[in-house]
Amino acid sequence: MTKWVYTFGDGTAEGSSQMHALLGGKGANLAEMANLGLPVPPGFTITTDVCAYFYANAKTYPAELKPQIDAALKQIETITGRTFGDAQRPLLVSVRSGSRASMPGMMDTVLNIGLNDATVEALVKDAGDARFAYDSYRRFIQMYSSVVLGVAHHHFEEAIEIFKEDNSLNLDTDLSAADWQKIISIFKTKIAEVHGSPFPQEPQAQLWGAIAAVFGSWHNPRAKIFRQLHNIPESWGTAVNVQAMVFGNMGDTSATGVAFTRNPSTGAKELYGEFLINAQGEDVVAGVRTPQNITEAARIAAGSVQPSMETALPDVFDQFVAVADQLERHYRDIQDVEFTVERGKLWMLQTRGAKRTAKAALRAAVEMAQEGLISQQEAVLRIEPGSLDQLLHPNVAPESERDVIATGLPASPGAASGEIVFNAEEAEQLRSAGRKAILVRVETSPEDIHGMHAAQGILTTRGGMTSHAAVVARGMGKPCVSGVGALRIDSERGILSAGPVTLKRGDIVTIDGTSGKVMRGAIEMRQPEVSGEFGTIMQWADKLRRLRVRANAETPADAEAARRFGAEGIGLCRTEHMFFGAARIAAVREMILAEDEKGRRAALAKLLPFQRSDFAQLFEIMSGFPVTIRLLDPPLHEFLPHTPEEIAEVAKAAGVTPEHIRHRAEELQEFNPMLGFRGCRLAIAFPEIAEMQARAIFEGAVDAKRKTGQAPAPEIMVPLVAIKPELDVVKAIIDKVAEAVAAETGEMIAYTVGTMIELPRAALKAGEIAETAEFFSFGTNDLTQTALGISRDDAGTFLGIYISKGLLARDPFATIDQQGVGELVEIAVERGRKARPDIKLGICGEHGGDPASIGFFERAGLDYVSCSPFRVPIARLAAAQAAVGGLAPGEDS
Numbered sequence: 001m002t003k004w005v006y007t008f009g010d011g012t013a014e015g016s017s018q019m020h021a022l023l024g025g026k027g028a029n030l031a032e033m034a035n036l037g038l039p040v041p042p043g044f045t046i047t048t049d050v051c052a053y054f055y056a057n058a059k060t061y062p063a064e065l066k067p068q069i070d071a072a073l074k075q076i077e078t079i080t081g082r083t084f085g086d087a088q089r090p091l092l093v094s095v096r097s098g099s100r101a102s103m104p105g106m107m108d109t110v111l112n113i114g115l116n117d118a119t120v121e122a123l124v125k126d127a128g129d130a131r132f133a134y135d136s137y138r139r140f141i142q143m144y145s146s147v148v149l150g151v152a153h154h155h156f157e158e159a160i161e162i163f164k165e166d167n168s169l170n171l172d173t174d175l176s177a178a179d180w181q182k183i184i185s186i187f188k189t190k191i192a193e194v195h196g197s198p199f200p201q202e203p204q205a206q207l208w209g210a211i212a213a214v215f216g217s218w219h220n221p222r223a224k225i226f227r228q229l230h231n232i233p234e235s236w237g238t239a240v241n242v243q244a245m246v247f248g249n250m251g252d253t254s255a256t257g258v259a260f261t262r263n264p265s266t267g268a269k270e271l272y273g274e275f276l277i278n279a280q281g282e283d284v285v286a287g288v289r290t291p292q293n294i295t296e297a298a299r300i301a302a303g304s305v306q307p308s309m310e311t312a313l314p315d316v317f318d319q320f321v322a323v324a325d326q327l328e329r330h331y332r333d334i335q336d337v338e339f340t341v342e343r344g345k346l347w348m349l350q351t352r353g354a355k356r357t358a359k360a361a362l363r364a365a366v367e368m369a370q371e372g373l374i375s376q377q378e379a380v381l382r383i384e385p386g387s388l389d390q391l392l393h394p395n396v397a398p399e400s401e402r403d404v405i406a407t408g409l410p411a412s413p414g415a416a417s418g419e420i421v422f423n424a425e426e427a428e429q430l431r432s433a434g435r436k437a438i439l440v441r442v443e444t445s446p447e448d449i450h451g452m453h454a455a456q457g458i459l460t461t462r463g464g465m466t467s468h469a470a471v472v473a474r475g476m477g478k479p480c481v482s483g484v485g486a487l488r489i490d491s492e493r494g495i496l497s498a499g500p501v502t503l504k505r506g507d508i509v510t511i512d513g514t515s516g517k518v519m520r521g522a523i524e525m526r527q528p529e530v531s532g533e534f535g536t537i538m539q540w541a542d543k544l545r546r547l548r549v550r551a552n553a554e555t556p557a558d559a560e561a562a563r564r565f566g567a568e569g570i571g572l573c574r575t576e577h578m579f580f581g582a583a584r585i586a587a588v589r590e591m592i593l594a595e596d597e598k599g600r601r602a603a604l605a606k607l608l609p610f611q612r613s614d615f616a617q618l619f620e621i622m623s624g625f626p627v628t629i630r631l632l633d634p635p636l637h638e639f640l641p642h643t644p645e646e647i648a649e650v651a652k653a654a655g656v657t658p659e660h661i662r663h664r665a666e667e668l669q670e671f672n673p674m675l676g677f678r679g680c681r682l683a684i685a686f687p688e689i690a691e692m693q694a695r696a697i698f699e700g701a702v703d704a705k706r707k708t709g710q711a712p713a714p715e716i717m718v719p720l721v722a723i724k725p726e727l728d729v730v731k732a733i734i735d736k737v738a739e740a741v742a743a744e745t746g747e748m749i750a751y752t753v754g755t756m757i758e759l760p761r762a763a764l765k766a767g768e769i770a771e772t773a774e775f776f777s778f779g780t781n782d783l784t785q786t787a788l789g790i791s792r793d794d795a796g797t798f799l800g801i802y803i804s805k806g807l808l809a810r811d812p813f814a815t816i817d818q819q820g821v822g823e824l825v826e827i828a829v830e831r832g833r834k835a836r837p838d839i840k841l842g843i844c845g846e847h848g849g850d851p852a853s854i855g856f857f858e859r860a861g862l863d864y865v866s867c868s869p870f871r872v873p874i875a876r877l878a879a880a881q882a883a884v885g886g887l888a889p890g891e892d893s
């Protein structure tokens with residue numbers, strides 16, 4: 001018989017932390033905590049297999065589920081000495097989602113199941129507080145009705161408002177037990193009217209309704225968006241956890257809170273968290289009340305006058321510290337825990353690996369390795385390569401002028417400037433228009449996720465370090481300042497004010513999520529560096545990796561950044577990017593407009609000195625490392641002017657008529673430029689272009705050698721080769737120029753000639769091509785485009801649909817399609833190596849900086865990856881993880 005339900009509590013459990021695929025993260029860790037003997041309210045987990053069954057069978061359950069749940073519920077009753085639905089000692093339970101990957105706040109939860117007109121009376125006696133009991137009951141009715149019955153929140157909120165008005169009451173806290181009783185009966189009438197049937201009084205019906213709602217919430221829109229953003233497969237499903245309720249709102253010896261075993265922002269080894277006395281868990285994360293600190297040290301640091309848990313509940317605090325410590329040592333990682341204290345008794349409700357900033361992840365990993373808790377290799381494996389992106393973005397320059405208008409909590413590090421927007425839609429609109437937004441909200445909710453993604457940073461006026469905005473922003477690696485109490489938002493009028501300062505929608509602000517400061521205007525930023533723990537992890541990663549990491553760079557600034565980030569050479573210098581400078585573009589256009597070879601040569605002669613000094617600079621910066629320079633690749637019409645004004649200007653400068661330019665542009669116009677007159681086809685039609693570029697490379701190399709004393713190692717790369725003769729023709733041009741320059745300068749520069757492998761035919765015929773090519777660099781952008789027949793420039797219109805319909809798991813231009821494009825790479829590697837065993841193999845498409853793709857390139861046996869300079873540290877780390885066999889997040893197993 002299939003086991004669909006796993007129990008836990010009272011020092012034992014049927015599950016364990018290993019079973020997170022079946023029990024979800026929450027269920028697996030509750031089981032683990034119970035097994036460790038920690039105080040966990042008893043409960044049971046309904047497996048993710050039930051979720052799969054539920055969706056495969058028209059939202060029904062396997063037949064054995066009911067008896068298994070009945071038995072598990074009995075077990076909770078035995079442990080607690082309470083009975084579900086009993087009027088004297090009723091058992092109340094919570095029903096919560098819990099999938100394999102953490103999806104905070106995305107799915108539904110229902111608390112206090114089992115409350116009804118009879119059991120609420122027992123709660124009155126139990127708590128000795130009628131107001132508390134009726135308040136709980138009406139909250140339960142609200143929550144259950146909205147989550148399970150689909151009766152919208154506003155019906156209840158309006159009913160409370162009308163009641164308060166009619167009875168001249170101001171605050172919820174002014175309402176008595178009798179008032180809540182009256183409101184409960186108003187609620188019931190409303191539910192019967194809107195829902196068409198009465199609020200269910202039968203606890204079993206409540207329980208099954210809640211279970212179905214939680215399974216149903218796996219497919220709610222925000223959960224779907226979250227899964228898309230985090231590459232979580234639809235097929236995983238959620239588990240459902242049913243657990244005895246414990247109350248943090250039973251007076252001043254009760255409390256509820258969340259804590260991290262180390263600081264999730266900085267990684268410092270200090271218990272870090274927030275709690276509220278006499279409150280329920282939701283109150284802490286909802287940002288309604290400002291939470292108190294757990295430790296005295298944190299309270300003093302925050303300058304808070306509210307007592308810490310350490311002083312308010314000293315005995316429970318000591319016990320909690322011991323539990324937190326035990327959990328961190330057991331899991332050997334930072335834990336994020338939720339707890340409740342019910343009348344002085346500590347209960348652990350959740351533990352999970354803490355979401356942390358990249359900075360915190362680095363510090364904690366390095367310190368844990370130094371503490372002997374984990375090995376250096378584990379420390380390297382602990383860091384998600386993509387998360388380093390957070391540290392590779394600018395921060396506010398220390399010396400920059402700033403106009404601070406308010407300060408809040410430093411909720412997620414890094415700084416960002418942008419236009420003020422007040423909702424997610426505005427943030428998205430700005431992004432589509434290529435503008436930058438700072439999303440300003442009182443507090444964010446899961447509905448804001450897409451706007452948070454679109455914005456550069458998030459600013460909230462309420463909420464703590466564990467508020468929704470803070471947690472989600474840290475996960476996204478976006479700067480966030482939360483809880484800026486001094487700010488007032490009037491989103492209707494589009495105004496943000498801080499004391500005397502008033503800013504409007506569209507005004508520029510800068511937020512610094514490292515210091516919590518909010519500043520008017522755009523502030524000068526400081527470029528990031530790889531130092532401290534970041535540097536240490538990079539050193540440890542470098543010891544582990546096999547793949548070399550180069551950068552795609554053509555400007556000196558990029559090449560220097562690449563070196564700072566540890567690039568071991570340039571894997572792709574797109575020479576066309578060097579054609580656009582003001583002084584150069586005129587010569588480029590003159591070459592394109594020339595009537596004959598003589599005219600072209602004259603124009604190219606003007607370009608030569610520019611290219612020569614560009615290359616010399618790159619060689620100097622990359623002294624001692626290889627530099628791959630690619631010959632001109634794009635179609636020539638990309639360099640011609642487009643607007644009438646530009647055309648007129650160029651015509652004047654070139655001494656031709658605007659008509660002549662338009663005519664030439666028309667001649668060069670193509671239906672499919674990406675498959676048109678580009679790549680090596682240019683060098684074959686106009687050998688003088690390749691000659692000039694080869695000359696600039698060799699002369700630049702000689703200059704650099706004379707200056708630095710070190711001979712550069714140019715690798716000259718021919719783009720878009722489909723057939724071997726193309727490469728043969730271009731190589732002959734290059735070799736001839738090399739000889740000429742050597743004869744003229746007396747310096748023979750050692751160089752190699754190779755090709756991009758970016759067309760399927762080239763991949764298939766790699767054996768032949770390798771007879772000429774000394775290296776291959778996979779141009780996976782074009783290879784993806786040509787293998788899938790999906791235009792790089794037009795994919796946006798339909799790729800999203802493919803991904804949302806599950807036809808493609810992810811964007812093949814971002815993460816390599818291992819099965820298809822990957823097979824072409826593997827074929828080319830095998831055939832290329834067979835023909836030329838010492839052939840050098842690299843990749844310089846966008847995938848070179850994508851951790852999931854780097855795992856594939858490691859297994860394919862490439863020698864190096866090349867990516868944009870700011871992704872070099874990410875690639876170094878991903879390469880190390882790939883070398884020791886770790887799968888990158890999002891990579892298929």
Ligand code: PEP
Pocket residue numbers: 572574633758778779780781782783844845846
């Ligand atoms: C490629 O096609 O992968 C490549 C690196 O070249 P480009 O992006 O310049 O076409």
Ligand code: MG
Pocket residue numbers: 758779781782
């Ligand atoms: Mg290409």
